Amino acid sequence: MNRSHRLGFVPLAGLAALALVVAACGSSSGSGKKALTASATGITAKTITIGSHQPLTGIAAPGYDEIAPASNAYFQYVNAHGGVYGRKIKYIYLNDQYNPSITVTVVNQLILKDNVFAIFNGLGTPTHLAVVKTINADHVPDLFVASGCECWNQPKTYPDTFGWQLDYVREGKILGNYVEQHFKGKKIGLFYQNDEFGLDGIKGLKYEIPAKQIVAAEPYNAAASNPSQEVGTAAAKLKAAGAQVVISFSVPAFTALLRLSELGVSYNPQNVVSDVGSDPITLEGLLNSFAKKSGSFGKSLLQGIITDGYLPSLGDTTNSWIKLFTKIHNEYIPKLPLDGNVLYGMAVAYTFVQAMFRAGRNPTRASVLAAVNGLPQAVAVAPFAYSLTDHNGITGAYMAEIKNGVLVPIGPVQVTDDTPTGAITTYSGTQPSAPASGIP
Amino acid sequence: MTMLRHVAIAVACGALLLLLSYRLDLYRDLQFAEVAAEVGAVAGLTVLIGISGQISIGHGAFMAIGSYAAALLLLHQHWNIGYVIVASGLVAAAAGGIMGIAAARLRGPYLAGATLMLAVALPSLADKYQSVFGGDQGLSVSITPPAALGATFPLQRWFVWLSCAATLVLLVLLANLVRSRIGRSWRAVRDDEIAASLAGLNVARLQILAFVVSAACAGVSGTLYAMVTTIVTPDAFTLTLSIGLLTAAVLGGLGSLLGAVWGAAILVLAPPFLQDFATSHGFSSAVSSNVPIAAYGVVLIVVMLVFPAGIQGGLRRLLGPAAPVAAAPFSALRRHAPAREEKEEGTV
Numbered sequence: 001m002n003r004s005h006r007l008g009f010v011p012l013a014g015l016a017a018l019a020l021v022v023a024a025c026g027s028s029s030g031s032g033k034k035a036l037t038a039s040a041t042g043i044t045a046k047t048i049t050i051g052s053h054q055p056l057t058g059i060a061a062p063g064y065d066e067i068a069p070a071s072n073a074y075f076q077y078v079n080a081h082g083g084v085y086g087r088k089i090k091y092i093y094l095n096d097q098y099n100p101s102i103t104v105t106v107v108n109q110l111i112l113k114d115n116v117f118a119i120f121n122g123l124g125t126p127t128h129l130a131v132v133k134t135i136n137a138d139h140v141p142d143l144f145v146a147s148g149c150e151c152w153n154q155p156k157t158y159p160d161t162f163g164w165q166l167d168y169v170r171e172g173k174i175l176g177n178y179v180e181q182h183f184k185g186k187k188i189g190l191f192y193q194n195d196e197f198g199l200d201g202i203k204g205l206k207y208e209i210p211a212k213q214i215v216a217a218e219p220y221n222a223a224a225s226n227p228s229q230e231v232g233t234a235a236a237k238l239k240a241a242g243a244q245v246v247i248s249f250s251v252p253a254f255t256a257l258l259r260l261s262e263l264g265v266s267y268n269p270q271n272v273v274s275d276v277g278s279d280p281i282t283l284e285g286l287l288n289s290f291a292k293k294s295g296s297f298g299k300s301l302l303q304g305i306i307t308d309g310y311l312p313s314l315g316d317t318t319n320s321w322i323k324l325f326t327k328i329h330n331e332y333i334p335k336l337p338l339d340g341n342v343l344y345g346m347a348v349a350y351t352f353v354q355a356m357f358r359a360g361r362n363p364t365r366a367s368v369l370a371a372v373n374g375l376p377q378a379v380a381v382a383p384f385a386y387s388l389t390d391h392n393g394i395t396g397a398y399m400a401e402i403k404n405g406v407l408v409p410i411g412p413v414q415v416t417d418d419t420p421t422g423a424i425t426t427y428s429g430t431q432p433s434a435p436a437s438g439i440p
Numbered sequence: 441m442t443m444l445r446h447v448a449i450a451v452a453c454g455a456l457l458l459l460l461s462y463r464l465d466l467y468r469d470l471q472f473a474e475v476a477a478e479v480g481a482v483a484g485l486t487v488l489i490g491i492s493g494q495i496s497i498g499h500g501a502f503m504a505i506g507s508y509a510a511a512l513l514l515l516h517q518h519w520n521i522g523y524v525i526v527a528s529g530l531v532a533a534a535a536g537g538i539m540g541i542a543a544a545r546l547r548g549p550y551l552a553g554a555t556l557m558l559a560v561a562l563p564s565l566a567d568k569y570q571s572v573f574g575g576d577q578g579l580s581v582s583i584t585p586p587a588a589l590g591a592t593f594p595l596q597r598w599f600v601w602l603s604c605a606a607t608l609v610l611l612v613l614l615a616n617l618v619r620s621r622i623g624r625s626w627r628a629v630r631d632d633e634i635a636a637s638l639a640g641l642n643v644a645r646l647q648i649l650a651f652v653v654s655a656a657c658a659g660v661s662g663t664l665y666a667m668v669t670t671i672v673t674p675d676a677f678t679l680t681l682s683i684g685l686l687t688a689a690v691l692g693g694l695g696s697l698l699g700a701v702w703g704a705a706i707l708v709l710a711p712p713f714l715q716d717f718a719t720s721h722g723f724s725s726a727v728s729s730n731v732p733i734a735a736y737g738v739v740l741i742v743v744m745l746v747f748p749a750g751i752q753g754g755l756r757r758l759l760g761p762a763a764p765v766a767a768a769p770f771s772a773l774r775r776h777a778p779a780r781e782e783k784e785e786g787t788v
Contacts, residue, residue: 100576126576130671
């Protein structure tokens with residue numbers, strides 16, 4: 001958008017490259033540390049300012065409103081333990097209510113007024129699509145979008161944008177492959193958000209599931225004025241079509257509404273829910289509040305739902321990452337539930353800190369983008385896809401079942417690519433343990 | 441003579457705004473452009489309510505029509521921006537004509553209800569016809585400054601120029617219209633429909649025309665808004681926007697074009713300010729995101745009680761001796777109860 005930045009960018013990038021070379025020489029010869037400078041917009045000798053758009057209120061807020069506070073908790077932890085080369089991370093996250101036109105306003109504010117170094121983990125497919133052009137026109141690093149849309153993997157069109165979580169096409173393939181193997185010949189119904197989020201997921205599913213097996217496909221609109229009525233109709237249609245397995249690409253509020261609507265029409269299919277809409281603790285709260293019930297009502301409705309996970313399960317309390325994030329959770333955000341959203345927020349924040357360390361002592365916008373390429377696996381169960389030609393993030397997941405409110409893995413970690421024919425294989429590597437310091 | 445004076449004022453304002461656009465930083469430029477874009481809709485609404493005596497609680501719908509028309513024209517036809525602005529104004533005007541035909545038969549709360557329905561129902565069409573209107577994700581609108589301004593000319597400043605220029609033209613046209621024979625006829629209809637029709641005025645036609653003009657203004661405003669925000673989504677045209685437009689018209693002073701400028705400025709600048717204020721005072725996001733809407737309501741009530749002629753009416757009272765327009769527009773809102781109105785007129 002702001003073309004005057006573009007002119008300043010070329011010499012800046014050159015300078016940055018020079019600085020990198022100098023830094024590299026400095027470290028190899030073992031000489032002293034370089035002084036910290038204000039090496040880029042949003043970076044001072046003491047701080048790194050980053051910004052984000054998040055649904056803190058509105059239809060997508062339940063659950064997702066914990067993500068940014070969780071990321072911030074991890075940044076606070078890093079800040080309290082020496083920061084990134086001594087710089088403290090300042091994280092400004094603004095509420096866009098999951099409304100794309102508000103996203104435009106808040107992202108303009110972050111870039112033009114708050115002068116952030118990068119947009120970090122902007123949440124939502126329709127919302128982020130509204131700003132991805134602007135962010136790239138301004139050459140602001142757009143790191144780790146909180147959406148698995150394939151839209152972020154366009155290195156030529158959007159060189160500054162990187163996805164992070166398992167993209168919906170890969171996820172659709174892994175879910176579809178499982179359903180195809182374990183529910184062979186069963187009638188399948190689809191329930192999905194009517195935008196790139198749902199459509200990408202359906203695309204992946206259809207790579208694995210024969211079209212004739214799909215008996216109903218019911219989209220919903222996230223901005224529906226009467227969501228419960230819309231989902232109620234969808235559930236009735238899925239039942240009427242005789243779907244025995246219902247696969248959902250939905251945000252948590254709509255997953256919960258679907259479950260309640262199924263109950264309302266005495267319909268009990270095998271539910272398979274994509275990762276973003278399946279956090280048990282979030283769903284339990286939503287089910288109880290929608291149905292005005294308490295106690296085990298919500299939990300009982302979730303029993304047996306099949307989903308996938310690309311981060312370690314919170315149920316695995318011996319996992320080094322879960323231990324680390326539990327510790328930070330208890331110290332910084334004890335009031336929030338320790339659920340999948342909190343885990344997600346901390347995990348993506350960890351990845352950002354990883355990238356910032358790789359970007360050098362005096363990072364630039366160019367050096368942080370370069371640092372993302374080839375970023376090593378850490379918190380996720382599968383490696384990243386990041387390369388010069390691939391801006392997708394995590395490449396695999398394990399299948400899981402919700403049992404007594406936690407994800408229980410029911411299969412090995414599988415990795416795949418986002419092509420129609422790419423094989424789904426069991427991941428042979430092992431996930432590295434969390435560093436003892438908790439800092440990359 | 442009036443025309444010449446209005447054009448002269450507009451040119452002077454244009455020059456001032458041009459200078460201002462260089463003084464502001466790019467973020468302020470963007471906000472400035474948003475204000476300028478909204479002025480048209482508020483001005484159209486203030487003419488509809490304050491001059492012609494009809495009400496619309498759904499004016500956001502006409503903005504939506506203008507926005508979507510513009511987005512579709514830019515996406516598929518790649519028209520010149522000037523043509524797009526005019527064309528989408530015309531599309532909205534046509535929609536206003538249809539609404540106006542219904543409106544001419546409805547009075548008071550029934551008219552309010554009908555326009556409200558339009559604002560509630562229209563955005564859902566975007567989901568219904570997703571392949572055309574892009575569903576919740578909307579349509580993206582991207583315009584670039586003309587190459588003649590140079591490669592480094594900031595987009596935000598171009599938005600300011602575009603919105604201000606289009607809005608000034610709109611305001612000059614409106615100012616002339618309300619001082620013309622048509623404007624006088626509107627006032628006559630507003631003050632007493634029976635007397636106006638006895639005097640030979642075609643009441644229904646005048647009322648429809650007022651809706652057409654007002655909708656055209658909203659359409660142009662919606663177009664500018666779409667260009668400035670670079671996107672058109674159904675979520676941008678919620679009922680809150682329509683209520684906001686109404687609030688802005690009342691706050692600025694019903695029937696006053698200058699008042700529409702104050703109203704639009706408050707409409708755009710107050711919410712982020714209030715939200716920042718609420719957030720910095722430790723309110724949770726659930727509270728702070730609703731503060732602007734609550735503030736609209738409170739301010740509207742307070743203004744109606746202590747400042748019934750709005751900001752512009754207040755300024756006029758402070759600066760000038762006579763304020764003849766102040767009381768009249770409000771009698772229009774009570775038109776459905778003419779018997780009582782006569783009694784009240786004496787006390788105002």
